[in-house]
Amino acid sequence: MSLKIDQDHSRFRNIVRGKIRQNLRRYISQGEMIGRKGKDLVSIPVPQIDVPRFVFGDKQNGGAGQGDGEVGEPLDGEEQEGEGSGKAGEGAGEHMLEVDVTLDELAEILGEELQLPAIENKGKSRIVAAKDRYSGIRRVGPESLRHFKRTYKEALRRAIATGTYAPDNPIIIPQREDRRYRSWKEDFQPVANAVIIYMMDVSGSMGDEQKEIVRIESFWIDTWLRRYYKGLESRYIIHDAVAREVDRDTFFKTRESGGTMISSAYRLCEQIIQQNYPFEEWNIYPFHFSDGDNWSMDDTLACIELLKKSLLSRVNMFAYGQVESPYGSGQFIKDLKEHFASDERVITSEIRDRDAIVGSIKEFLGKGK
Amino acid sequence: MVEFGTHAALPKYLRVEQEKIAAVARDYGLDFFPVILEMLSYDQMNEIAAYGGFPNRYPHWRFGMAYERLAKSTEYGLSKIYELVINNNPSYAYLLEGNSLTDQKLVMCHVYGHVDFFKNNFAFRATDLDTVGQVVGPRATSGEGYQPNRKWIDKMANHGALVRRIIDRHGIEKTEELIDVCLSLENLIDPWLPFVVRRRSEPREEEPGEVEVPRLRAKDYMDDFINPADFQQEQKRKLEQARDDKKGKFPEQPERDVLLFLMENAPLERWESEILAAMREEAYYFVPQMQTKIMNEGWASYFHSKLMTERVCDWSEIIDYADNNAGVMATSKGQLNPYKLGVELFRNIEERWNKGQFGREWDECDDLDEKKNWDLRLGLGSQKLFEVRAMYNDVTFIDEFLTPEFCIEHKLFSFGYSNRNERFEIESREFRKVKEKLLSQLTNAGNPVIHVENANYENRGELLLRHEHRGVDLRMDYAKETLAALVRLWKRPVCLLTQVETKSVILRYDGKEHTAKNEGG
Numbered sequence: 001m002s003l004k005i006d007q008d009h010s011r012f013r014n015i016v017r018g019k020i021r022q023n024l025r026r027y028i029s030q031g032e033m034i035g036r037k038g039k040d041l042v043s044i045p046v047p048q049i050d051v052p053r054f055v056f057g058d059k060q061n062g063g064a065g066q067g068d069g070e071v072g073e074p075l076d077g078e079e080q081e082g083e084g085s086g087k088a089g090e091g092a093g094e095h096m097l098e099v100d101v102t103l104d105e106l107a108e109i110l111g112e113e114l115q116l117p118a119i120e121n122k123g124k125s126r127i128v129a130a131k132d133r134y135s136g137i138r139r140v141g142p143e144s145l146r147h148f149k150r151t152y153k154e155a156l157r158r159a160i161a162t163g164t165y166a167p168d169n170p171i172i173i174p175q176r177e178d179r180r181y182r183s184w185k186e187d188f189q190p191v192a193n194a195v196i197i198y199m200m201d202v203s204g205s206m207g208d209e210q211k212e213i214v215r216i217e218s219f220w221i222d223t224w225l226r227r228y229y230k231g232l233e234s235r236y237i238i239h240d241a242v243a244r245e246v247d248r249d250t251f252f253k254t255r256e257s258g259g260t261m262i263s264s265a266y267r268l269c270e271q272i273i274q275q276n277y278p279f280e281e282w283n284i285y286p287f288h289f290s291d292g293d294n295w296s297m298d299d300t301l302a303c304i305e306l307l308k309k310s311l312l313s314r315v316n317m318f319a320y321g322q323v324e325s326p327y328g329s330g331q332f333i334k335d336l337k338e339h340f341a342s343d344e345r346v347i348t349s350e351i352r353d354r355d356a357i358v359g360s361i362k363e364f365l366g367k368g369k
Numbered sequence: 370m371v372e373f374g375t376h377a378a379l380p381k382y383l384r385v386e387q388e389k390i391a392a393v394a395r396d397y398g399l400d401f402f403p404v405i406l407e408m409l410s411y412d413q414m415n416e417i418a419a420y421g422g423f424p425n426r427y428p429h430w431r432f433g434m435a436y437e438r439l440a441k442s443t444e445y446g447l448s449k450i451y452e453l454v455i456n457n458n459p460s461y462a463y464l465l466e467g468n469s470l471t472d473q474k475l476v477m478c479h480v481y482g483h484v485d486f487f488k489n490n491f492a493f494r495a496t497d498l499d500t501v502g503q504v505v506g507p508r509a510t511s512g513e514g515y516q517p518n519r520k521w522i523d524k525m526a527n528h529g530a531l532v533r534r535i536i537d538r539h540g541i542e543k544t545e546e547l548i549d550v551c552l553s554l555e556n557l558i559d560p561w562l563p564f565v566v567r568r569r570s571e572p573r574e575e576e577p578g579e580v581e582v583p584r585l586r587a588k589d590y591m592d593d594f595i596n597p598a599d600f601q602q603e604q605k606r607k608l609e610q611a612r613d614d615k616k617g618k619f620p621e622q623p624e625r626d627v628l629l630f631l632m633e634n635a636p637l638e639r640w641e642s643e644i645l646a647a648m649r650e651e652a653y654y655f656v657p658q659m660q661t662k663i664m665n666e667g668w669a670s671y672f673h674s675k676l677m678t679e680r681v682c683d684w685s686e687i688i689d690y691a692d693n694n695a696g697v698m699a700t701s702k703g704q705l706n707p708y709k710l711g712v713e714l715f716r717n718i719e720e721r722w723n724k725g726q727f728g729r730e731w732d733e734c735d736d737l738d739e740k741k742n743w744d745l746r747l748g749l750g751s752q753k754l755f756e757v758r759a760m761y762n763d764v765t766f767i768d769e770f771l772t773p774e775f776c777i778e779h780k781l782f783s784f785g786y787s788n789r790n791e792r793f794e795i796e797s798r799e800f801r802k803v804k805e806k807l808l809s810q811l812t813n814a815g816n817p818v819i820h821v822e823n824a825n826y827e828n829r830g831e832l833l834l835r836h837e838h839r840g841v842d843l844r845m846d847y848a849k850e851t852l853a854a855l856v857r858l859w860k861r862p863v864c865l866l867t868q869v870e871t872k873s874v875i876l877r878y879d880g881k882e883h884t885a886k887n888e889g890g
Contacts, residue, residue, distance in 0.1 A: 004416065004424070004425075005415075005416040005419055005420070005432060005433060005436045007428060007433075008419075008428055008429060008430055008431075008432045008433035008436070009433035009436050009437060010433070011428075011430045011433055011545075012430040012431070012433030012434045012436075012437065013433070013437075015430055049430075049431070049434060051431070051549060051552045051553055051555075052553055052846070052847040052850030052851050052854070053552075053553055053554070053555065053556050053816075053847060053851055054556065054557065054816070054817050054819055054836070054843055054847065054848055054851050054865075055556075055816070055817065055843065055844050055847055056815070056817060056841045056842070056843065056844060057841065057842045057843060057844040057845070062783065062784050062785030062786060062793070062796065062806060063705075063783070063784060063806055063807075063810045064705055064781060064782065064783050064784070064803055064806045064807040064810060065704055065705055065781070065782055065783075065784055065795075066700045066704070066705050066706070066709075066710070066779060066780055066781050066782070067700060067780055067782075068780060069782070069795050070795065071782075071795050071796065071797060071798060072794055072795065073794060073795050074790070074792045074793065074794050074795075075784055075792075075793045075794065075795065
């Protein structure tokens with residue numbers, strides 16, 4: 001039976017489509033969705049459109065509750081939908097229902113909302129990992145692998161066949177030939193590995209807001225790629241006039257002053273790839289974020305040279321995100337576009353503010369590389 | 370009676386249970402409309418619940434929204450709806466397919482409690498219809514013979530047909546937009562309207578005669594000095610002015626039912642006023658349920674536990690029942706659970722009236738020990754319970770029967786927002802304060818009281834509404850949006866007199882921009 005509600009539901013979804021992007025956008029830009037501490041769990045709200053009415057402001061209102069706690073203690077947690085029976089005609093719930101989702105589901109939602117294509121593995125599944133799987137049975141083996149149930153079955157079968165089985169005294173004594181042992185097979189599975197190399201300009205012109213944008217964006221990129229590559233690794237490079245590799249925490253916290261030489265980062269990136277990630281076996285994703293200021297045109301040319309000569313042939317794609325800052329000139333993205341206009345492997349995106357994050361994620365991941 | 374056709378009839382083993390339970394419920398003194406049970410799958414249950422219980426409601430996105438919420442929370446296993454019962458005569462209730470027999474029995478007992486409440490609580494009289502389906506004023510009949518017309522399922526279906534027809538004619542965008550506007554104003558109704566006997570035609574004042582200016586008493590020769598002529602003239606002018614001001618005022622009395630006022634006075638097209646009328650009727654239908662949430666759930670819970678534990682449950686089912694019941698009664702995270710609060714208050718009333726813990730002597734007794742052991746063995750509990758279920762709503766119920774002892778025993782507290790710590794905190798456990806908070810939460814179903822003050826404000830045909838400020842400000846962004854909705858119907862600027870941080874403010878929206886100006890004083 002098709003439900004009458006389907007029509008209303010699709011109507012709602014359509015309203016939200018225009019809105020869910022905003023919702024998601026608002027979400028991402030506030031960073032609410034990043035459940036960093038909560039391991040694999042983040043909570044997302046079910047989209048809800050509120051009909052505005054004359055209602056009381058929240059904060060002066062208060063109310064009555066029930067439970068333990070001293071005067072002055074905070075209420076634990078937010079209101080939640082009660083379990084149990086519901087009654088017809090309850091006023092529409094005013095509260096957002098929080099649902100816990102795993103990162104996998106989150107990636108799925110992201111993919112659905114942004115209509116991201118599935119990522120094509122570059123076909124580098126040459127590495128195989130061998131894994132032992134206990135899937136067979138054999139007659140000899142160490143006692144520690146004895147299969148009790150099968151052994152018992154064999155013994156029972158023998159007892160019945162030889163007529164020694166007495167139902168009123170069902171004692172079964174297994175003999176040596178009854179014993180069965182677990183055995184393993186080696187399973188070969190192709191492994192697709194991927195590495196994301198994040199590079200960020202930490203020169204004076206990149207402010208906290210710009211870094212926050214990069215942080216939020218990198219979270220979503222991680223989430224999406226992790227969906228396709230189980231063994232995803234991340235490396236972090238910061239640079240001003242010189243580049244160095246750092247851990248994740250430092251990556252987002254460091255602030256340097258001084259000049260900017262982007263080529264230093266690309267060079268380091270190239271080194272890291274060469275030393276650790278043979279490109280036949282790895283899917284490699286360099287992401288570079290900066291405000292678009294580079295020291296000199298010469299250095300920019302050096303970057304382009306590096307990209308053309310070595311980097312581009314080894315990576316799945318090269319992504320450059322330009323965060324707008326009040327100080328940056330924003331020139332770099334123009335140079336990249338000029339030189340790589342026809343090259344699909346280079347993806348550039350301008351991120352004006354937090355609201356633009358969603359669009360830029362789509363630009364980066366929308367090609368399915 | 371028309372069945373919905375699509376839904377599965379109740380399997381036989383449940384019909385047998387239903388008959389048993391109905392008989393037991395009657396034994397316990399419950400007096401209910403006929404109850405029709407239907408069995409639904411999850412999907413169907415979620416759909417009908419999304420429609421507020423009515424399978425043929427008008428199409429609107431918000432039902433889709435409710436459905437998504439319900440469907441998701443079922444899928445993620447967060448909660449499920451056990452039961453749904455509709456205030457209709459006969460009453461329809463839905464059971465969830467796949468629940469255990471124990472659960473189904475529990476739900477049925479609960480349903481009979483609700484239906485008894487629907488039939489007997491005075492607030493629900495406001496949902497009685499006449500033979501052509503119009504809401505009639507409550508009548509003072511009750512007992513077995515009371516079989517009002519409450520064919521709300523049909524009525525809602527008629528609204529559905531109406532809205533569909535209008536959609537066909539005017540397009541879904543336009544129609545839906547108007548429904549959204551109506552929903553914005555849905556809470557601007559007068560919950561007591563059904564119980565008000567209105568003198569619609571007040572005696573017209575006679576043609577204004579001369580205005581008498583009061584004079585101070587004075588001896589003749591002093592009169593010119595004590596009541597000087599120019600002062601007298603001035604006073605006379607002022608009084609006449611005041612009288613004329615009042616004369617031009619419309620409505621003469623402030624009008625709580627803003628929706629009705631708009632229906633009668635706003636320049637609406639026919640289809641617009643049809644939709645507004647339908648939305649208003651539905652809003653009134655749900656008023657009694659909001660007014661008696663605690664009582665209604667408490668009453669149903671009181672009887673499901675009584676029926677289940679005393680007559681209906683098998684020994685083997687008692688653990689499952691208790692487990693389930695505990696889930697329904699649980700208060701989590703400091704929230705008031707209407708089921709729990711209601712059932713405990715009813716039990717408390719029963720105990721107090723059984724032991725005679727009421728009346729003047731009880732109130733005046735200060736000896737805690739004596740109070741603790743107070744038992745006059747009156748046995749009036751049951752009688753009192755039935756009386757309370759008929760004649761109270763949540764506000765009067767709490768006002769009259771919440772006691773300090775109850776507050777302490779059930780750990781009630783009041784909470785508020787702490788600006789310093791930027792969070793909600795427990796404010797007090799003092800009886801008076803808890804009760805105050807609880808009552809203000811329940812008053813007018815938690816909605817601000819707003820009425821139409823003047824439909825010709827500033828002599829410009831602007832609509833002036835007044836918010837009766839009782840200590841809590843309105844939520845500003847919503848208030849502005851709502852004003853916009855009002856302008857959509859009134860088609861002239863609309864003003865709202867309210868208070869913001871103790872200052873009187875007039876919010877005005879003229880269709881283009883919002884302004885706020887301080888009202889003098």
